[in-house]
Amino acid sequence: MGPSSYTTHTANATEPTTHAFNTLNKHTFWRGIKLGLPIFLGYVPVGLAFGILAHTQGFSLIEALVCSATALAGAGQFIALATLLAGGDALTTIIATGVVNLRYVLFGATLSPYVRTLKMRFLPWIGYTLTDESFAINVADLRAQRASAGSMTGVGFIAWIGWVSGTALGVVCAQWIGDPSTWGVDFAMPAMFAALFVTLAENKEHVLTGLCAGALVIGLALLSHFGIAIDSNWFIVIGALGGATIAMIVFPHTEESEQDLSAGEELLVASTHAREGDSE
Amino acid sequence: MSNLSHTTIWAVIIGMGATNFILRFVPMAALSRVALPKPVMRWLSYIPISVMGALFAKEVLLPSTKYDPLFANPGIYGALISMLTYKLTKSFMGSTLAGVISFVALRALFATLGFGA
Numbered sequence: 001m002g003p004s005s006y007t008t009h010t011a012n013a014t015e016p017t018t019h020a021f022n023t024l025n026k027h028t029f030w031r032g033i034k035l036g037l038p039i040f041l042g043y044v045p046v047g048l049a050f051g052i053l054a055h056t057q058g059f060s061l062i063e064a065l066v067c068s069a070t071a072l073a074g075a076g077q078f079i080a081l082a083t084l085l086a087g088g089d090a091l092t093t094i095i096a097t098g099v100v101n102l103r104y105v106l107f108g109a110t111l112s113p114y115v116r117t118l119k120m121r122f123l124p125w126i127g128y129t130l131t132d133e134s135f136a137i138n139v140a141d142l143r144a145q146r147a148s149a150g151s152m153t154g155v156g157f158i159a160w161i162g163w164v165s166g167t168a169l170g171v172v173c174a175q176w177i178g179d180p181s182t183w184g185v186d187f188a189m190p191a192m193f194a195a196l197f198v199t200l201a202e203n204k205e206h207v208l209t210g211l212c213a214g215a216l217v218i219g220l221a222l223l224s225h226f227g228i229a230i231d232s233n234w235f236i237v238i239g240a241l242g243g244a245t246i247a248m249i250v251f252p253h254t255e256e257s258e259q260d261l262s263a264g265e266e267l268l269v270a271s272t273h274a275r276e277g278d279s280e
Numbered sequence: 281m282s283n284l285s286h287t288t289i290w291a292v293i294i295g296m297g298a299t300n301f302i303l304r305f306v307p308m309a310a311l312s313r314v315a316l317p318k319p320v321m322r323w324l325s326y327i328p329i330s331v332m333g334a335l336f337a338k339e340v341l342l343p344s345t346k347y348d349p350l351f352a353n354p355g356i357y358g359a360l361i362s363m364l365t366y367k368l369t370k371s372f373m374g375s376t377l378a379g380v381i382s383f384v385a386l387r388a389l390f391a392t393l394g395f396g397a
Contacts, residue, residue, distance in 0.1 A: 118312070120309065188379075200332055236334045
């Protein structure tokens with residue numbers, strides 16, 4: 001039914017597979033919802049903590065909700081509260097959160113080759129709901145050649161619902177809810193990252209790259225013992241940039257590995273079609 | 281209660297929302313419509329695993345940036361169980377739940393035994 005129907009005979013072989021990748025229907029959307037459930041589990045308690053804190057700092061229910069619904073930024077929103085509490089004005093606060101959220105530029109650049117064949121109309125929502133966690137889930141799913149417009153939309157949706165509903169819970173019933181960390185939900189995101197590490201580590205090179213990035217983060221934290229304090233919000237960006245750069249230098253790149261990369265995109269759409277084509 | 285004005289709050293909400301959307305959407309959308317040079321693509325291909333290694337180190341090995349003794353950190357074991365569960369089930373939700381449950385159980389056990397803080 002899509003735009004590909006009138007180009008069938010003139011277009012190249014990837015045309016119908018691009019169509020499958022661009023599918024947003026009940027089936028693909030629900031797949032994304034299910035995939036993103038661990039994010040929901042992790043976001044509700046952190047959103048709740050934000051709701052409680054925002055409310056005690058003078059945010060109304062509507063203000064806290066709109067803030068979470070539009071910013072969808074864990075660390076960024078807590079930094080905003082801290083900056084405001086320290087007497088910062090609006091512009092200082094916006095700049096402080098923007099700096100912390102610069103990592104989204106890196107995430108967006110990383111996702112860009114994968115979403116090349118995705119129609120532009122899907123990108124605003126996927127961008128809007130881009131967080132550490134949705135990035136991790138979607139990139140693993142894209143590399144496994146299973147992702148689609150619908151699944152990525154669903155992952156973003158369930159993450160957004162978790163963050164906003166957690167915030168609402170925090171503002172409305174702070175006094176009836178104990179410390180959520182006693183249920184261990186603060187470990188939900190680390191546990192998910194551990195599983196994602198396994199799925200993203202496709203070969204020895206990847207394992208070493210990941211370990212290298214992790215070691216960099218530990219090193220950055222240990223620097224504080226020598227009087228060099230680096231804001232822990234920078235750890236992820238420095239670790240990721242450092243890990244990838246070291247991998248780039250250390251691992252020799254062969255002709256085949258370059259071909260693999262350029263072929264990756266066609267492989268991606270071809271396989272998406274193979275897996276989801278029957279649902280068309 | 282605080283002397284934070286609602287004008288300031290709304291200015292922050294609007295500014296932060298707009299900034300975040302630009303940072304998230306523009307680079308992804310713009311770069312997805314151009315062909316990136318191969319070395320850049322190769323470099324970017326190492327980013328996801330590096331992000332995961334960095335997140336893992338920050339969240340599991342450095343909880344709240346204080347250093348926990350390695351063997352008294354229930355997070356390490358919770359993470360290993362999550363990884364193992366993923367190997368066996370290929371389910372993110374299953375491994376997240378297995379990780380959380382074992383984390384809670386081990387934290388209680390370690391507290392009883394008097395490990396760590």
